[in-house]
Amino acid sequence: MSDALIVAALLLTAFMATAVVLTRDPARQAIVLSGYGLVLAVLFVVLQAPDVAMSQTGVGTVVVPLIVMLAVHAIRRHHTREPDERDDS
């Protein structure tokens, strides 16, 4: 694979990683994270690592973002009970 492709994939990875970090709302972040997982998987294919790319696709684009999504959902449900139990000390 040509170097230009690798450089492009690496720069895209760095860009997406930054995007994940700068997305402050966790619900949106889960979606950006899924995209980041996909970009990583592409990078791994480019770097001749198909095995790793497969796990990254499964874990990084599906399972982990799904868990993040579910956690955000669960937390929202508990937030409806505030603010009476909130600890302000």
Next chain:
Amino acid sequence: MILQIAVGLPFAVATLLAATGRRLPRIAIDAIATATVATLSVLLGLVLAGGDRTVWLGGWGEGVGISLVADAVATGLALTVTAVALCALVVSWRYFNEVQAIFHTLVLLFTGAMCAFVLTGDLFDAFVFFELMSVVAYALTGYQSEEPDTVHGALNFGVVNSLGAYLTLTGIALVYARTGQLGFVSIGRHLHGHDALVTVSFALICTGFLVKAAAVPFHFWLADAHAVAPTPVCMLFSGVMVELGVYAVARTYLTSFADAIPAEPVRVSLIAFGSAAALLGGVMCVLQRHIKRLLAYSTISHVGLLLVGVGLLHEDALAGAAWYLIGHAGVKAGLFVGAGALLNRFETVDEHDLHGRGRSMYVAGLIFLLGGLGLAGLPPSGTWAGKALIEEAGGHSILALGVTASALTAGAVLRVWLRVFRGAGPPHPGTTQHHDAETEFKLSRLPWTMLAPGVLLVLAGLLLGLLPGVVIGRAVEPFTHLPGPAPAPWTATSIASGVVAVLLAFGVAALGIRGRIPRVDLLHRLHSGHIGDYVAWLVAGVTVFGLLLLA
């Protein structure tokens, strides 16, 4: 084969317990877990008796496979792990509302992971078992997930330790890029001369281990986690897990990087981090009224001393560190048993709350008194003997550091003994913070299984100094690659420094019971429980470590 069986046994039984946990009665779960750890310690004892050996798993041999290296230090440490784990399991016989068999499964996994981490001869494998150890530790810390402080403490623990572990992996990747090796020994063989890459990779690898060892400024997670973890888990954390971080630093440097990185910067930086931990831990310890947090800070302080012992890079000091480690493991695990007994009786561990209420708890009181003396380093305790060797090798400043740290931490423990078990000093209003008693239903009296292990552990710690020094010296010889030390702790100076530390500790305790425990706002704000603070301090610590090594 015996080594493979020893490594695999706790894991195999843990999986079986997890599979059948829903059906087994509690007594069977207790019996199986305890018997497994007991068998494991017998196996490790046989390995220790059989002398040093290296086993290549799967028969692959050097350069391809993973080795288990059972030298005397590694096996001895694994044996210490199993001894503390055995006591922790006995203590937990009457503890807890068990969820299926998850607690026992996790404790077995934890024990097995610590043994594998200690015994492995491969850097990446060490990372894997370091992570296993950490993941199990987070889960055990968060065991009582209905308490707000518990989950918060476990989360702080998890984030800080995981980030440390990822930095370790980054360092492993760097050193792999240079050498193309992963075995501790083979990395050492392929590293010639030092440059920025080698130094930085060493700094990063050690970061994860220093986070585990709670060196300042990586220490913030420790008190948060210890204050909330169940008592048997605290015994394992403070008694052995934290100390494994120091062991890993020593192993990484001595086996892999000793020829590449000159000793002087390593010595300076490890002593700096260790001394900071010894002093800050000691001061924070005196400022605590929550007894489990108090013991947690005393662990930070003593592990700091341990790091200084390793950092001196002197064969006698390393022998001393090994000695100190086992002595401290006994005393500290025992003290947590005492704290657990108070928690169980009164559902609080606030020192002011408990004023005079422990008068009738003779055994727990004895644990605190003997534990305090052990922390101070009363001859012939293991802590005393180890500290004597470290101080001997380190000179006056280290001597002063050792005496100060012991006096502060032991003083705080003795103050607890005086106030809670003797009713000394005027009473003060306590907090209303209420804790779970950790048992399924309130027991009418403490069963012997909850106290006897504590007494045994503390006594073991207090008598370990009687071991002949030559045994420890011979054990560390293959580990340090330095000429065989002849450790002899029984000198006039060392006995004097031990006695002085005990007297000073009583002084600190006597001063402490006269008034309320003070608050130092700056220090309290520093230990904020804010995960952003902890991580910021962590990267700052890496920077300081790296710059000290490069300088």
Next chain:
Amino acid sequence: MSQFLYLIPGWILLAGVYGIVTSRNLVHAVVCLSVAQSATYVLLLTIGYQRKATAPVFSDIKPTRNVVDPLVQAMTLTDIVVGATVTALLLALTVQVAKRRGTVDPDDLRSLEP
């Protein structure tokens, strides 16, 4: 000067750390931790890369063919599992923090130091 490429994982690591420190939401912080970890995948695989070499799978190529370093790939696989499990565990704890404390903003969580 091909070493410039190695700076990318460094950037990802720092971005993750920056995210954790400045985070106002624990879920966000945990995700940033997983970003910091992904730096190790990228670092490992770039270290193991070799020009004009294929993936280390010999089912359809000749055994004499040059392949990239398989070891870093095996390490990365292990690393991905570790990362995912740690993320899941920390998110479980975060859900409990939200339930018990009613907030996931680290600035609103009170200190554990009594």
Next chain:
Amino acid sequence: MSRRARLLVLAFGGCGLALLFALAAFRLPDFGGTSHPYGQRTLPNAIAHHTPNVISSINFDQRAFDTLGEELILMASALAAVLILRTVRAEQEDAAGKHAYGPAQVFDALRITGYALLPVTIMTGVYIVAHGYLSPGGGFQGGVVLGSAIHLVYLSGDYPALARIRPIPMFEAGEALAAGAFVALALAFAGQVTAMNAVVGLEVGSAVVLTLAKFFEQALLVRKDT
């Protein structure tokens, strides 16, 4: 600490870490170079043991002990999810009737994808596990696919349907037994790549199901009392 102080500490640490990392990076061997001694050593072993996928050979044969640790981490974290997220289950049983599982709040596009993908995904998962010794993929990748495939039922249908085909105790036992089998295989019979792939597939699949199940429970539990 104040926000400002925190950022100052971070600025110091971040600059330092960046400097350290850059110093190291420029001493690394050239990108794309040919020197990978450890990697080269593993190649002939993989071919000699008839495992054309060298990565499978490393993970399940040459360095099987690493994978043993990895599988145990997976088991520990699935158990931890069961443990830490358990209290809601108790609350739910206490106040039966007050809780119900809400409907799936997903995009319609995702719902349709769920329907379409389920059978294909399961087939793919099994295929990936079975051919792990030969082609890219293996127990881990296939296990993830299988474990998440089951949850497509939720996207395409509703939660009770998912709960019926997902008996938690069975997955718990299956996962633990698979991990136990892996301990035995890794320490006593390393090199049985196909068997190990199958065991890992079972374990990973069950662990993913367990963990996701716990999170689904937390996310979908509607508290009717608020």
